[in-house]
Amino acid sequence: MLGAIEAGGTKFVCAVGDEKGNIAARVQIPTTVPEETMPQVFEFFKQYDIEAIGIGSFGPIDVNPESPTYGNITSTPKKGWRDYPFVKAVNEAFPVPVGFNTDVNAAALGEAAYGAARGLDSCLYLTVGTGIGAGAVVQGRLLQGHSHPEMGHILVRRHPNDVYKGKCPYHDDCLEGLAAGPAIEERWGEKGINLVDRAEVWDMEGCYIAQALMQYILIVSPKKIILGGGVMNQTQVFSSIYKYLDEQLNGYITLPPLSEYIVRPGLGDNAGITGSLLLARQALQVKKLI
């Protein structure tokens, strides 16, 4: 049996399943502080005979296996989780191989294996919710270099009607600062879910997401783009994204029809936990190789 943890800022999803991504059991645990959350995580897994655990975590995290702080959550503002040695803690409770990556990289992996990008060796998964983050599979492997991507903080040009200052504590009006859920709420005075009929809201949101996708496409050239997260449940934003992206690219590169190229997750809300299961599988395979 494989174990999977999708560690999010508000909740942890834990699951057990098989090597094909099938989930046998799952549980949700509120994200409070490690001393409260983690014992419940371990309690869940203790019911099973676990061979490996995969973690898709909120970030930033240290994913460099050669780093002394590998496996840690690093500079999060989230109380109690800063510098938390996630992999070490899991390994102390369960001495099995542990795979560790970002929640969005896990989701990209899940979608490439069993979701909307099934059969492709490349995809990009963007989540737009409380924050904005993205992960990517490139030539069959998770995109990673000096560190994991931080695609939510790229710079965008302002929509001409947008006077909102932006909400990112580091960059003010980067993508996350202008287009994540809290920015929508602060700019318009209401949560996005209460703004469904305000066309100008989703026109502006589409303008920002499209700019981000343009950069991702020109830089990474993914074979499929998957848009998840709470804000993307407002599916009226897709037509705005297609319109702006088409205008901006202006025929420079050849892409599949945008409505087939930029899609919703094939696994729905299970992309991240399925991908975490695959991180467990990879960790087990690496162990078997050694």
Place this chain on the structure above:
Amino acid sequence: MLGAIEAGGTKFVCAVGDEKGNIAARVQIPTTVPEETMPQVFEFFKQYDIEAIGIGSFGPIDVNPESPTYGNITSTPKKGWRDYPFVKAVNEAFPVPVGFNTDVNAAALGEAAYGAARGLDSCLYLTVGTGIGAGAVVQGRLLQGHSHPEMGHILVRRHPNDVYKGKCPYHDDCLEGLAAGPAIEERWGEKGINLVDRAEVWDMEGCYIAQALMQYILIVSPKKIILGGGVMNQTQVFSSIYKYLDEQLNGYITLPPLSEYIVRPGLGDNAGITGSLLLARQALQVKKLI
């Protein structure tokens, strides 16, 4: 003996060398039309016993091995080269394995193997000259998905003092439209080489390059960034790049000291041709595997 072609918009560099990237002989041929240029290319290689040829080409090109037009230059405005079947033509003259990628991907490969990123499995090579393009090595392999990257056309925010409209025929004021050599010349009325003492020129140039690097870093997270091309010979631009990048990232991610992280090519003008030699080596290795 391995053969290498660095196919640029103004000249072709052809070389022969060994599997370690050592160049034994080289020649330059003006890029006119294929009927004139290619016979001279073939004439050069006929002097040697060639086992494989690597091509690093100006683009856009078709690098998808499953595409019916694989190996072609595609939508270039360059007279005579549009839809030119580059790999096919080389293969007809020399029935040996042929490696094919972009000039900037070849340069990234050369720099990762023997240049400024030696010993790293990841780097990004950006050239700023007549055009702007970039290639990257990620986890030891060239970055490629739906197609090769087109990083020169990403969107940037305008420098507050810049009223120049931009020169890109597709996007007006994308990175290439604002920061390539022809844009510098048209904006300031002189070639960059005659503007060495005008601090405002290089401040603005650094502002644009830094924005591009910020996007590349947040999206690909390369372990080293290498800046080549004619405009980058104006090394006074580096301090402006460091200043703007530092301001923009604002401590959000941890990077090595910028003066070690963002550097000039270790192979000088030989990055592209050395990388092309490595593309030949890879093509030969693939053949031996089959």
